[in-house]
Amino acid sequence: xxxxxxxxxxxxxxxxxxxxxxxxxxxxxxxxxxxxxxxxxxxxxxxxxxxxxxxxxxxxxxxxxxxxxxxxxxxxxxxxxxxxxxxxxxxxxxxxxxxxxxxxxxxxxxxxxxxxxxxxxxxxx
Numbered sequence: 001x002x003x004x005x006x007x008x009x010x011x012x013x014x015x016x017x018x019x020x021x022x023x024x025x026x027x028x029x030x031x032x033x034x035x036x037x038x039x040x041x042x043x044x045x046x047x048x049x050x051x052x053x054x055x056x057x058x059x060x061x062x063x064x065x066x067x068x069x070x071x072x073x074x075x076x077x078x079x080x081x082x083x084x085x086x087x088x089x090x091x092x093x094x095x096x097x098x099x100x101x102x103x104x105x106x107x108x109x110x111x112x113x114x115x116x117x118x119x120x121x122x123x124x125x
Contacts, residue, residue, distance in 0.1 A: 002026040002114040006094045009119030012084055018121060020079040022094035024114070029096035032070065032077040035109060036090040036121075043093060045107030049077055055102050062088075084123045091118040 008020040022032055030051050038044035038061075046059045047068040056068050065084075070077040081088065095112035105111055 002029055002096055002098075004094050004096055004114050004116035006092065006116040006119040009092065009121050011122045011124060014084060014086055014123055014125045016084055016123075017080065017082045018084065019081070020092055020094075020119060020121070022077045022079070022096075022116065024075040024096050027098060029075065029114065030098055030100045031102070031106060031112075032094060032096045033107065033112060034068070034079050035093045035095060036088075043109045045109060047079060048102065048106045050100075050102050051075075051077075052100070057102055057106055059107060081121075086123050086125045089121060089123045091120050093118045 003025045005023050012018045033045055033048035035043040035045050046062045047066055049056045049068045049070050051070055051072045065082050067080040094116045096114040097112045
């Protein structure tokens with residue numbers, strides 16, 4: 001089994017930055033990703049990273065503003081969020097999977113079977 005724990009949520013002013021941390025314990029995972037609610041969707045995948053290679057994929061809504069990195073030995077990933085906007089407000093969930101490889105479907109929630117409880121991020125204008 002895999003346990004997923006997020007941390008780092010809180011309040012930030014528009015234009016500011018925030019870093020979220022996702023830690024996993026238990027089995028080795030090969031991809032970690034971040035999700036948040038979006039209009040019309042329960043959860044939108046915004047960033048994913050391959051733990052072996054460090055390769056990443058981002059949603060259009062965050063590309064160029066958010067940066068996902070990892071330490072595969074620590075089984076930890078960090079989401080650096082910059083130039084934040086009020087529409088970035090929401091509960092951010094970290095997820096992990098033992099499925100290898102990045103693809104066009106790697107930002108789909110159904111591809112991940114280990115989830116954290118979420119951490120609230122609030123961006124004020």
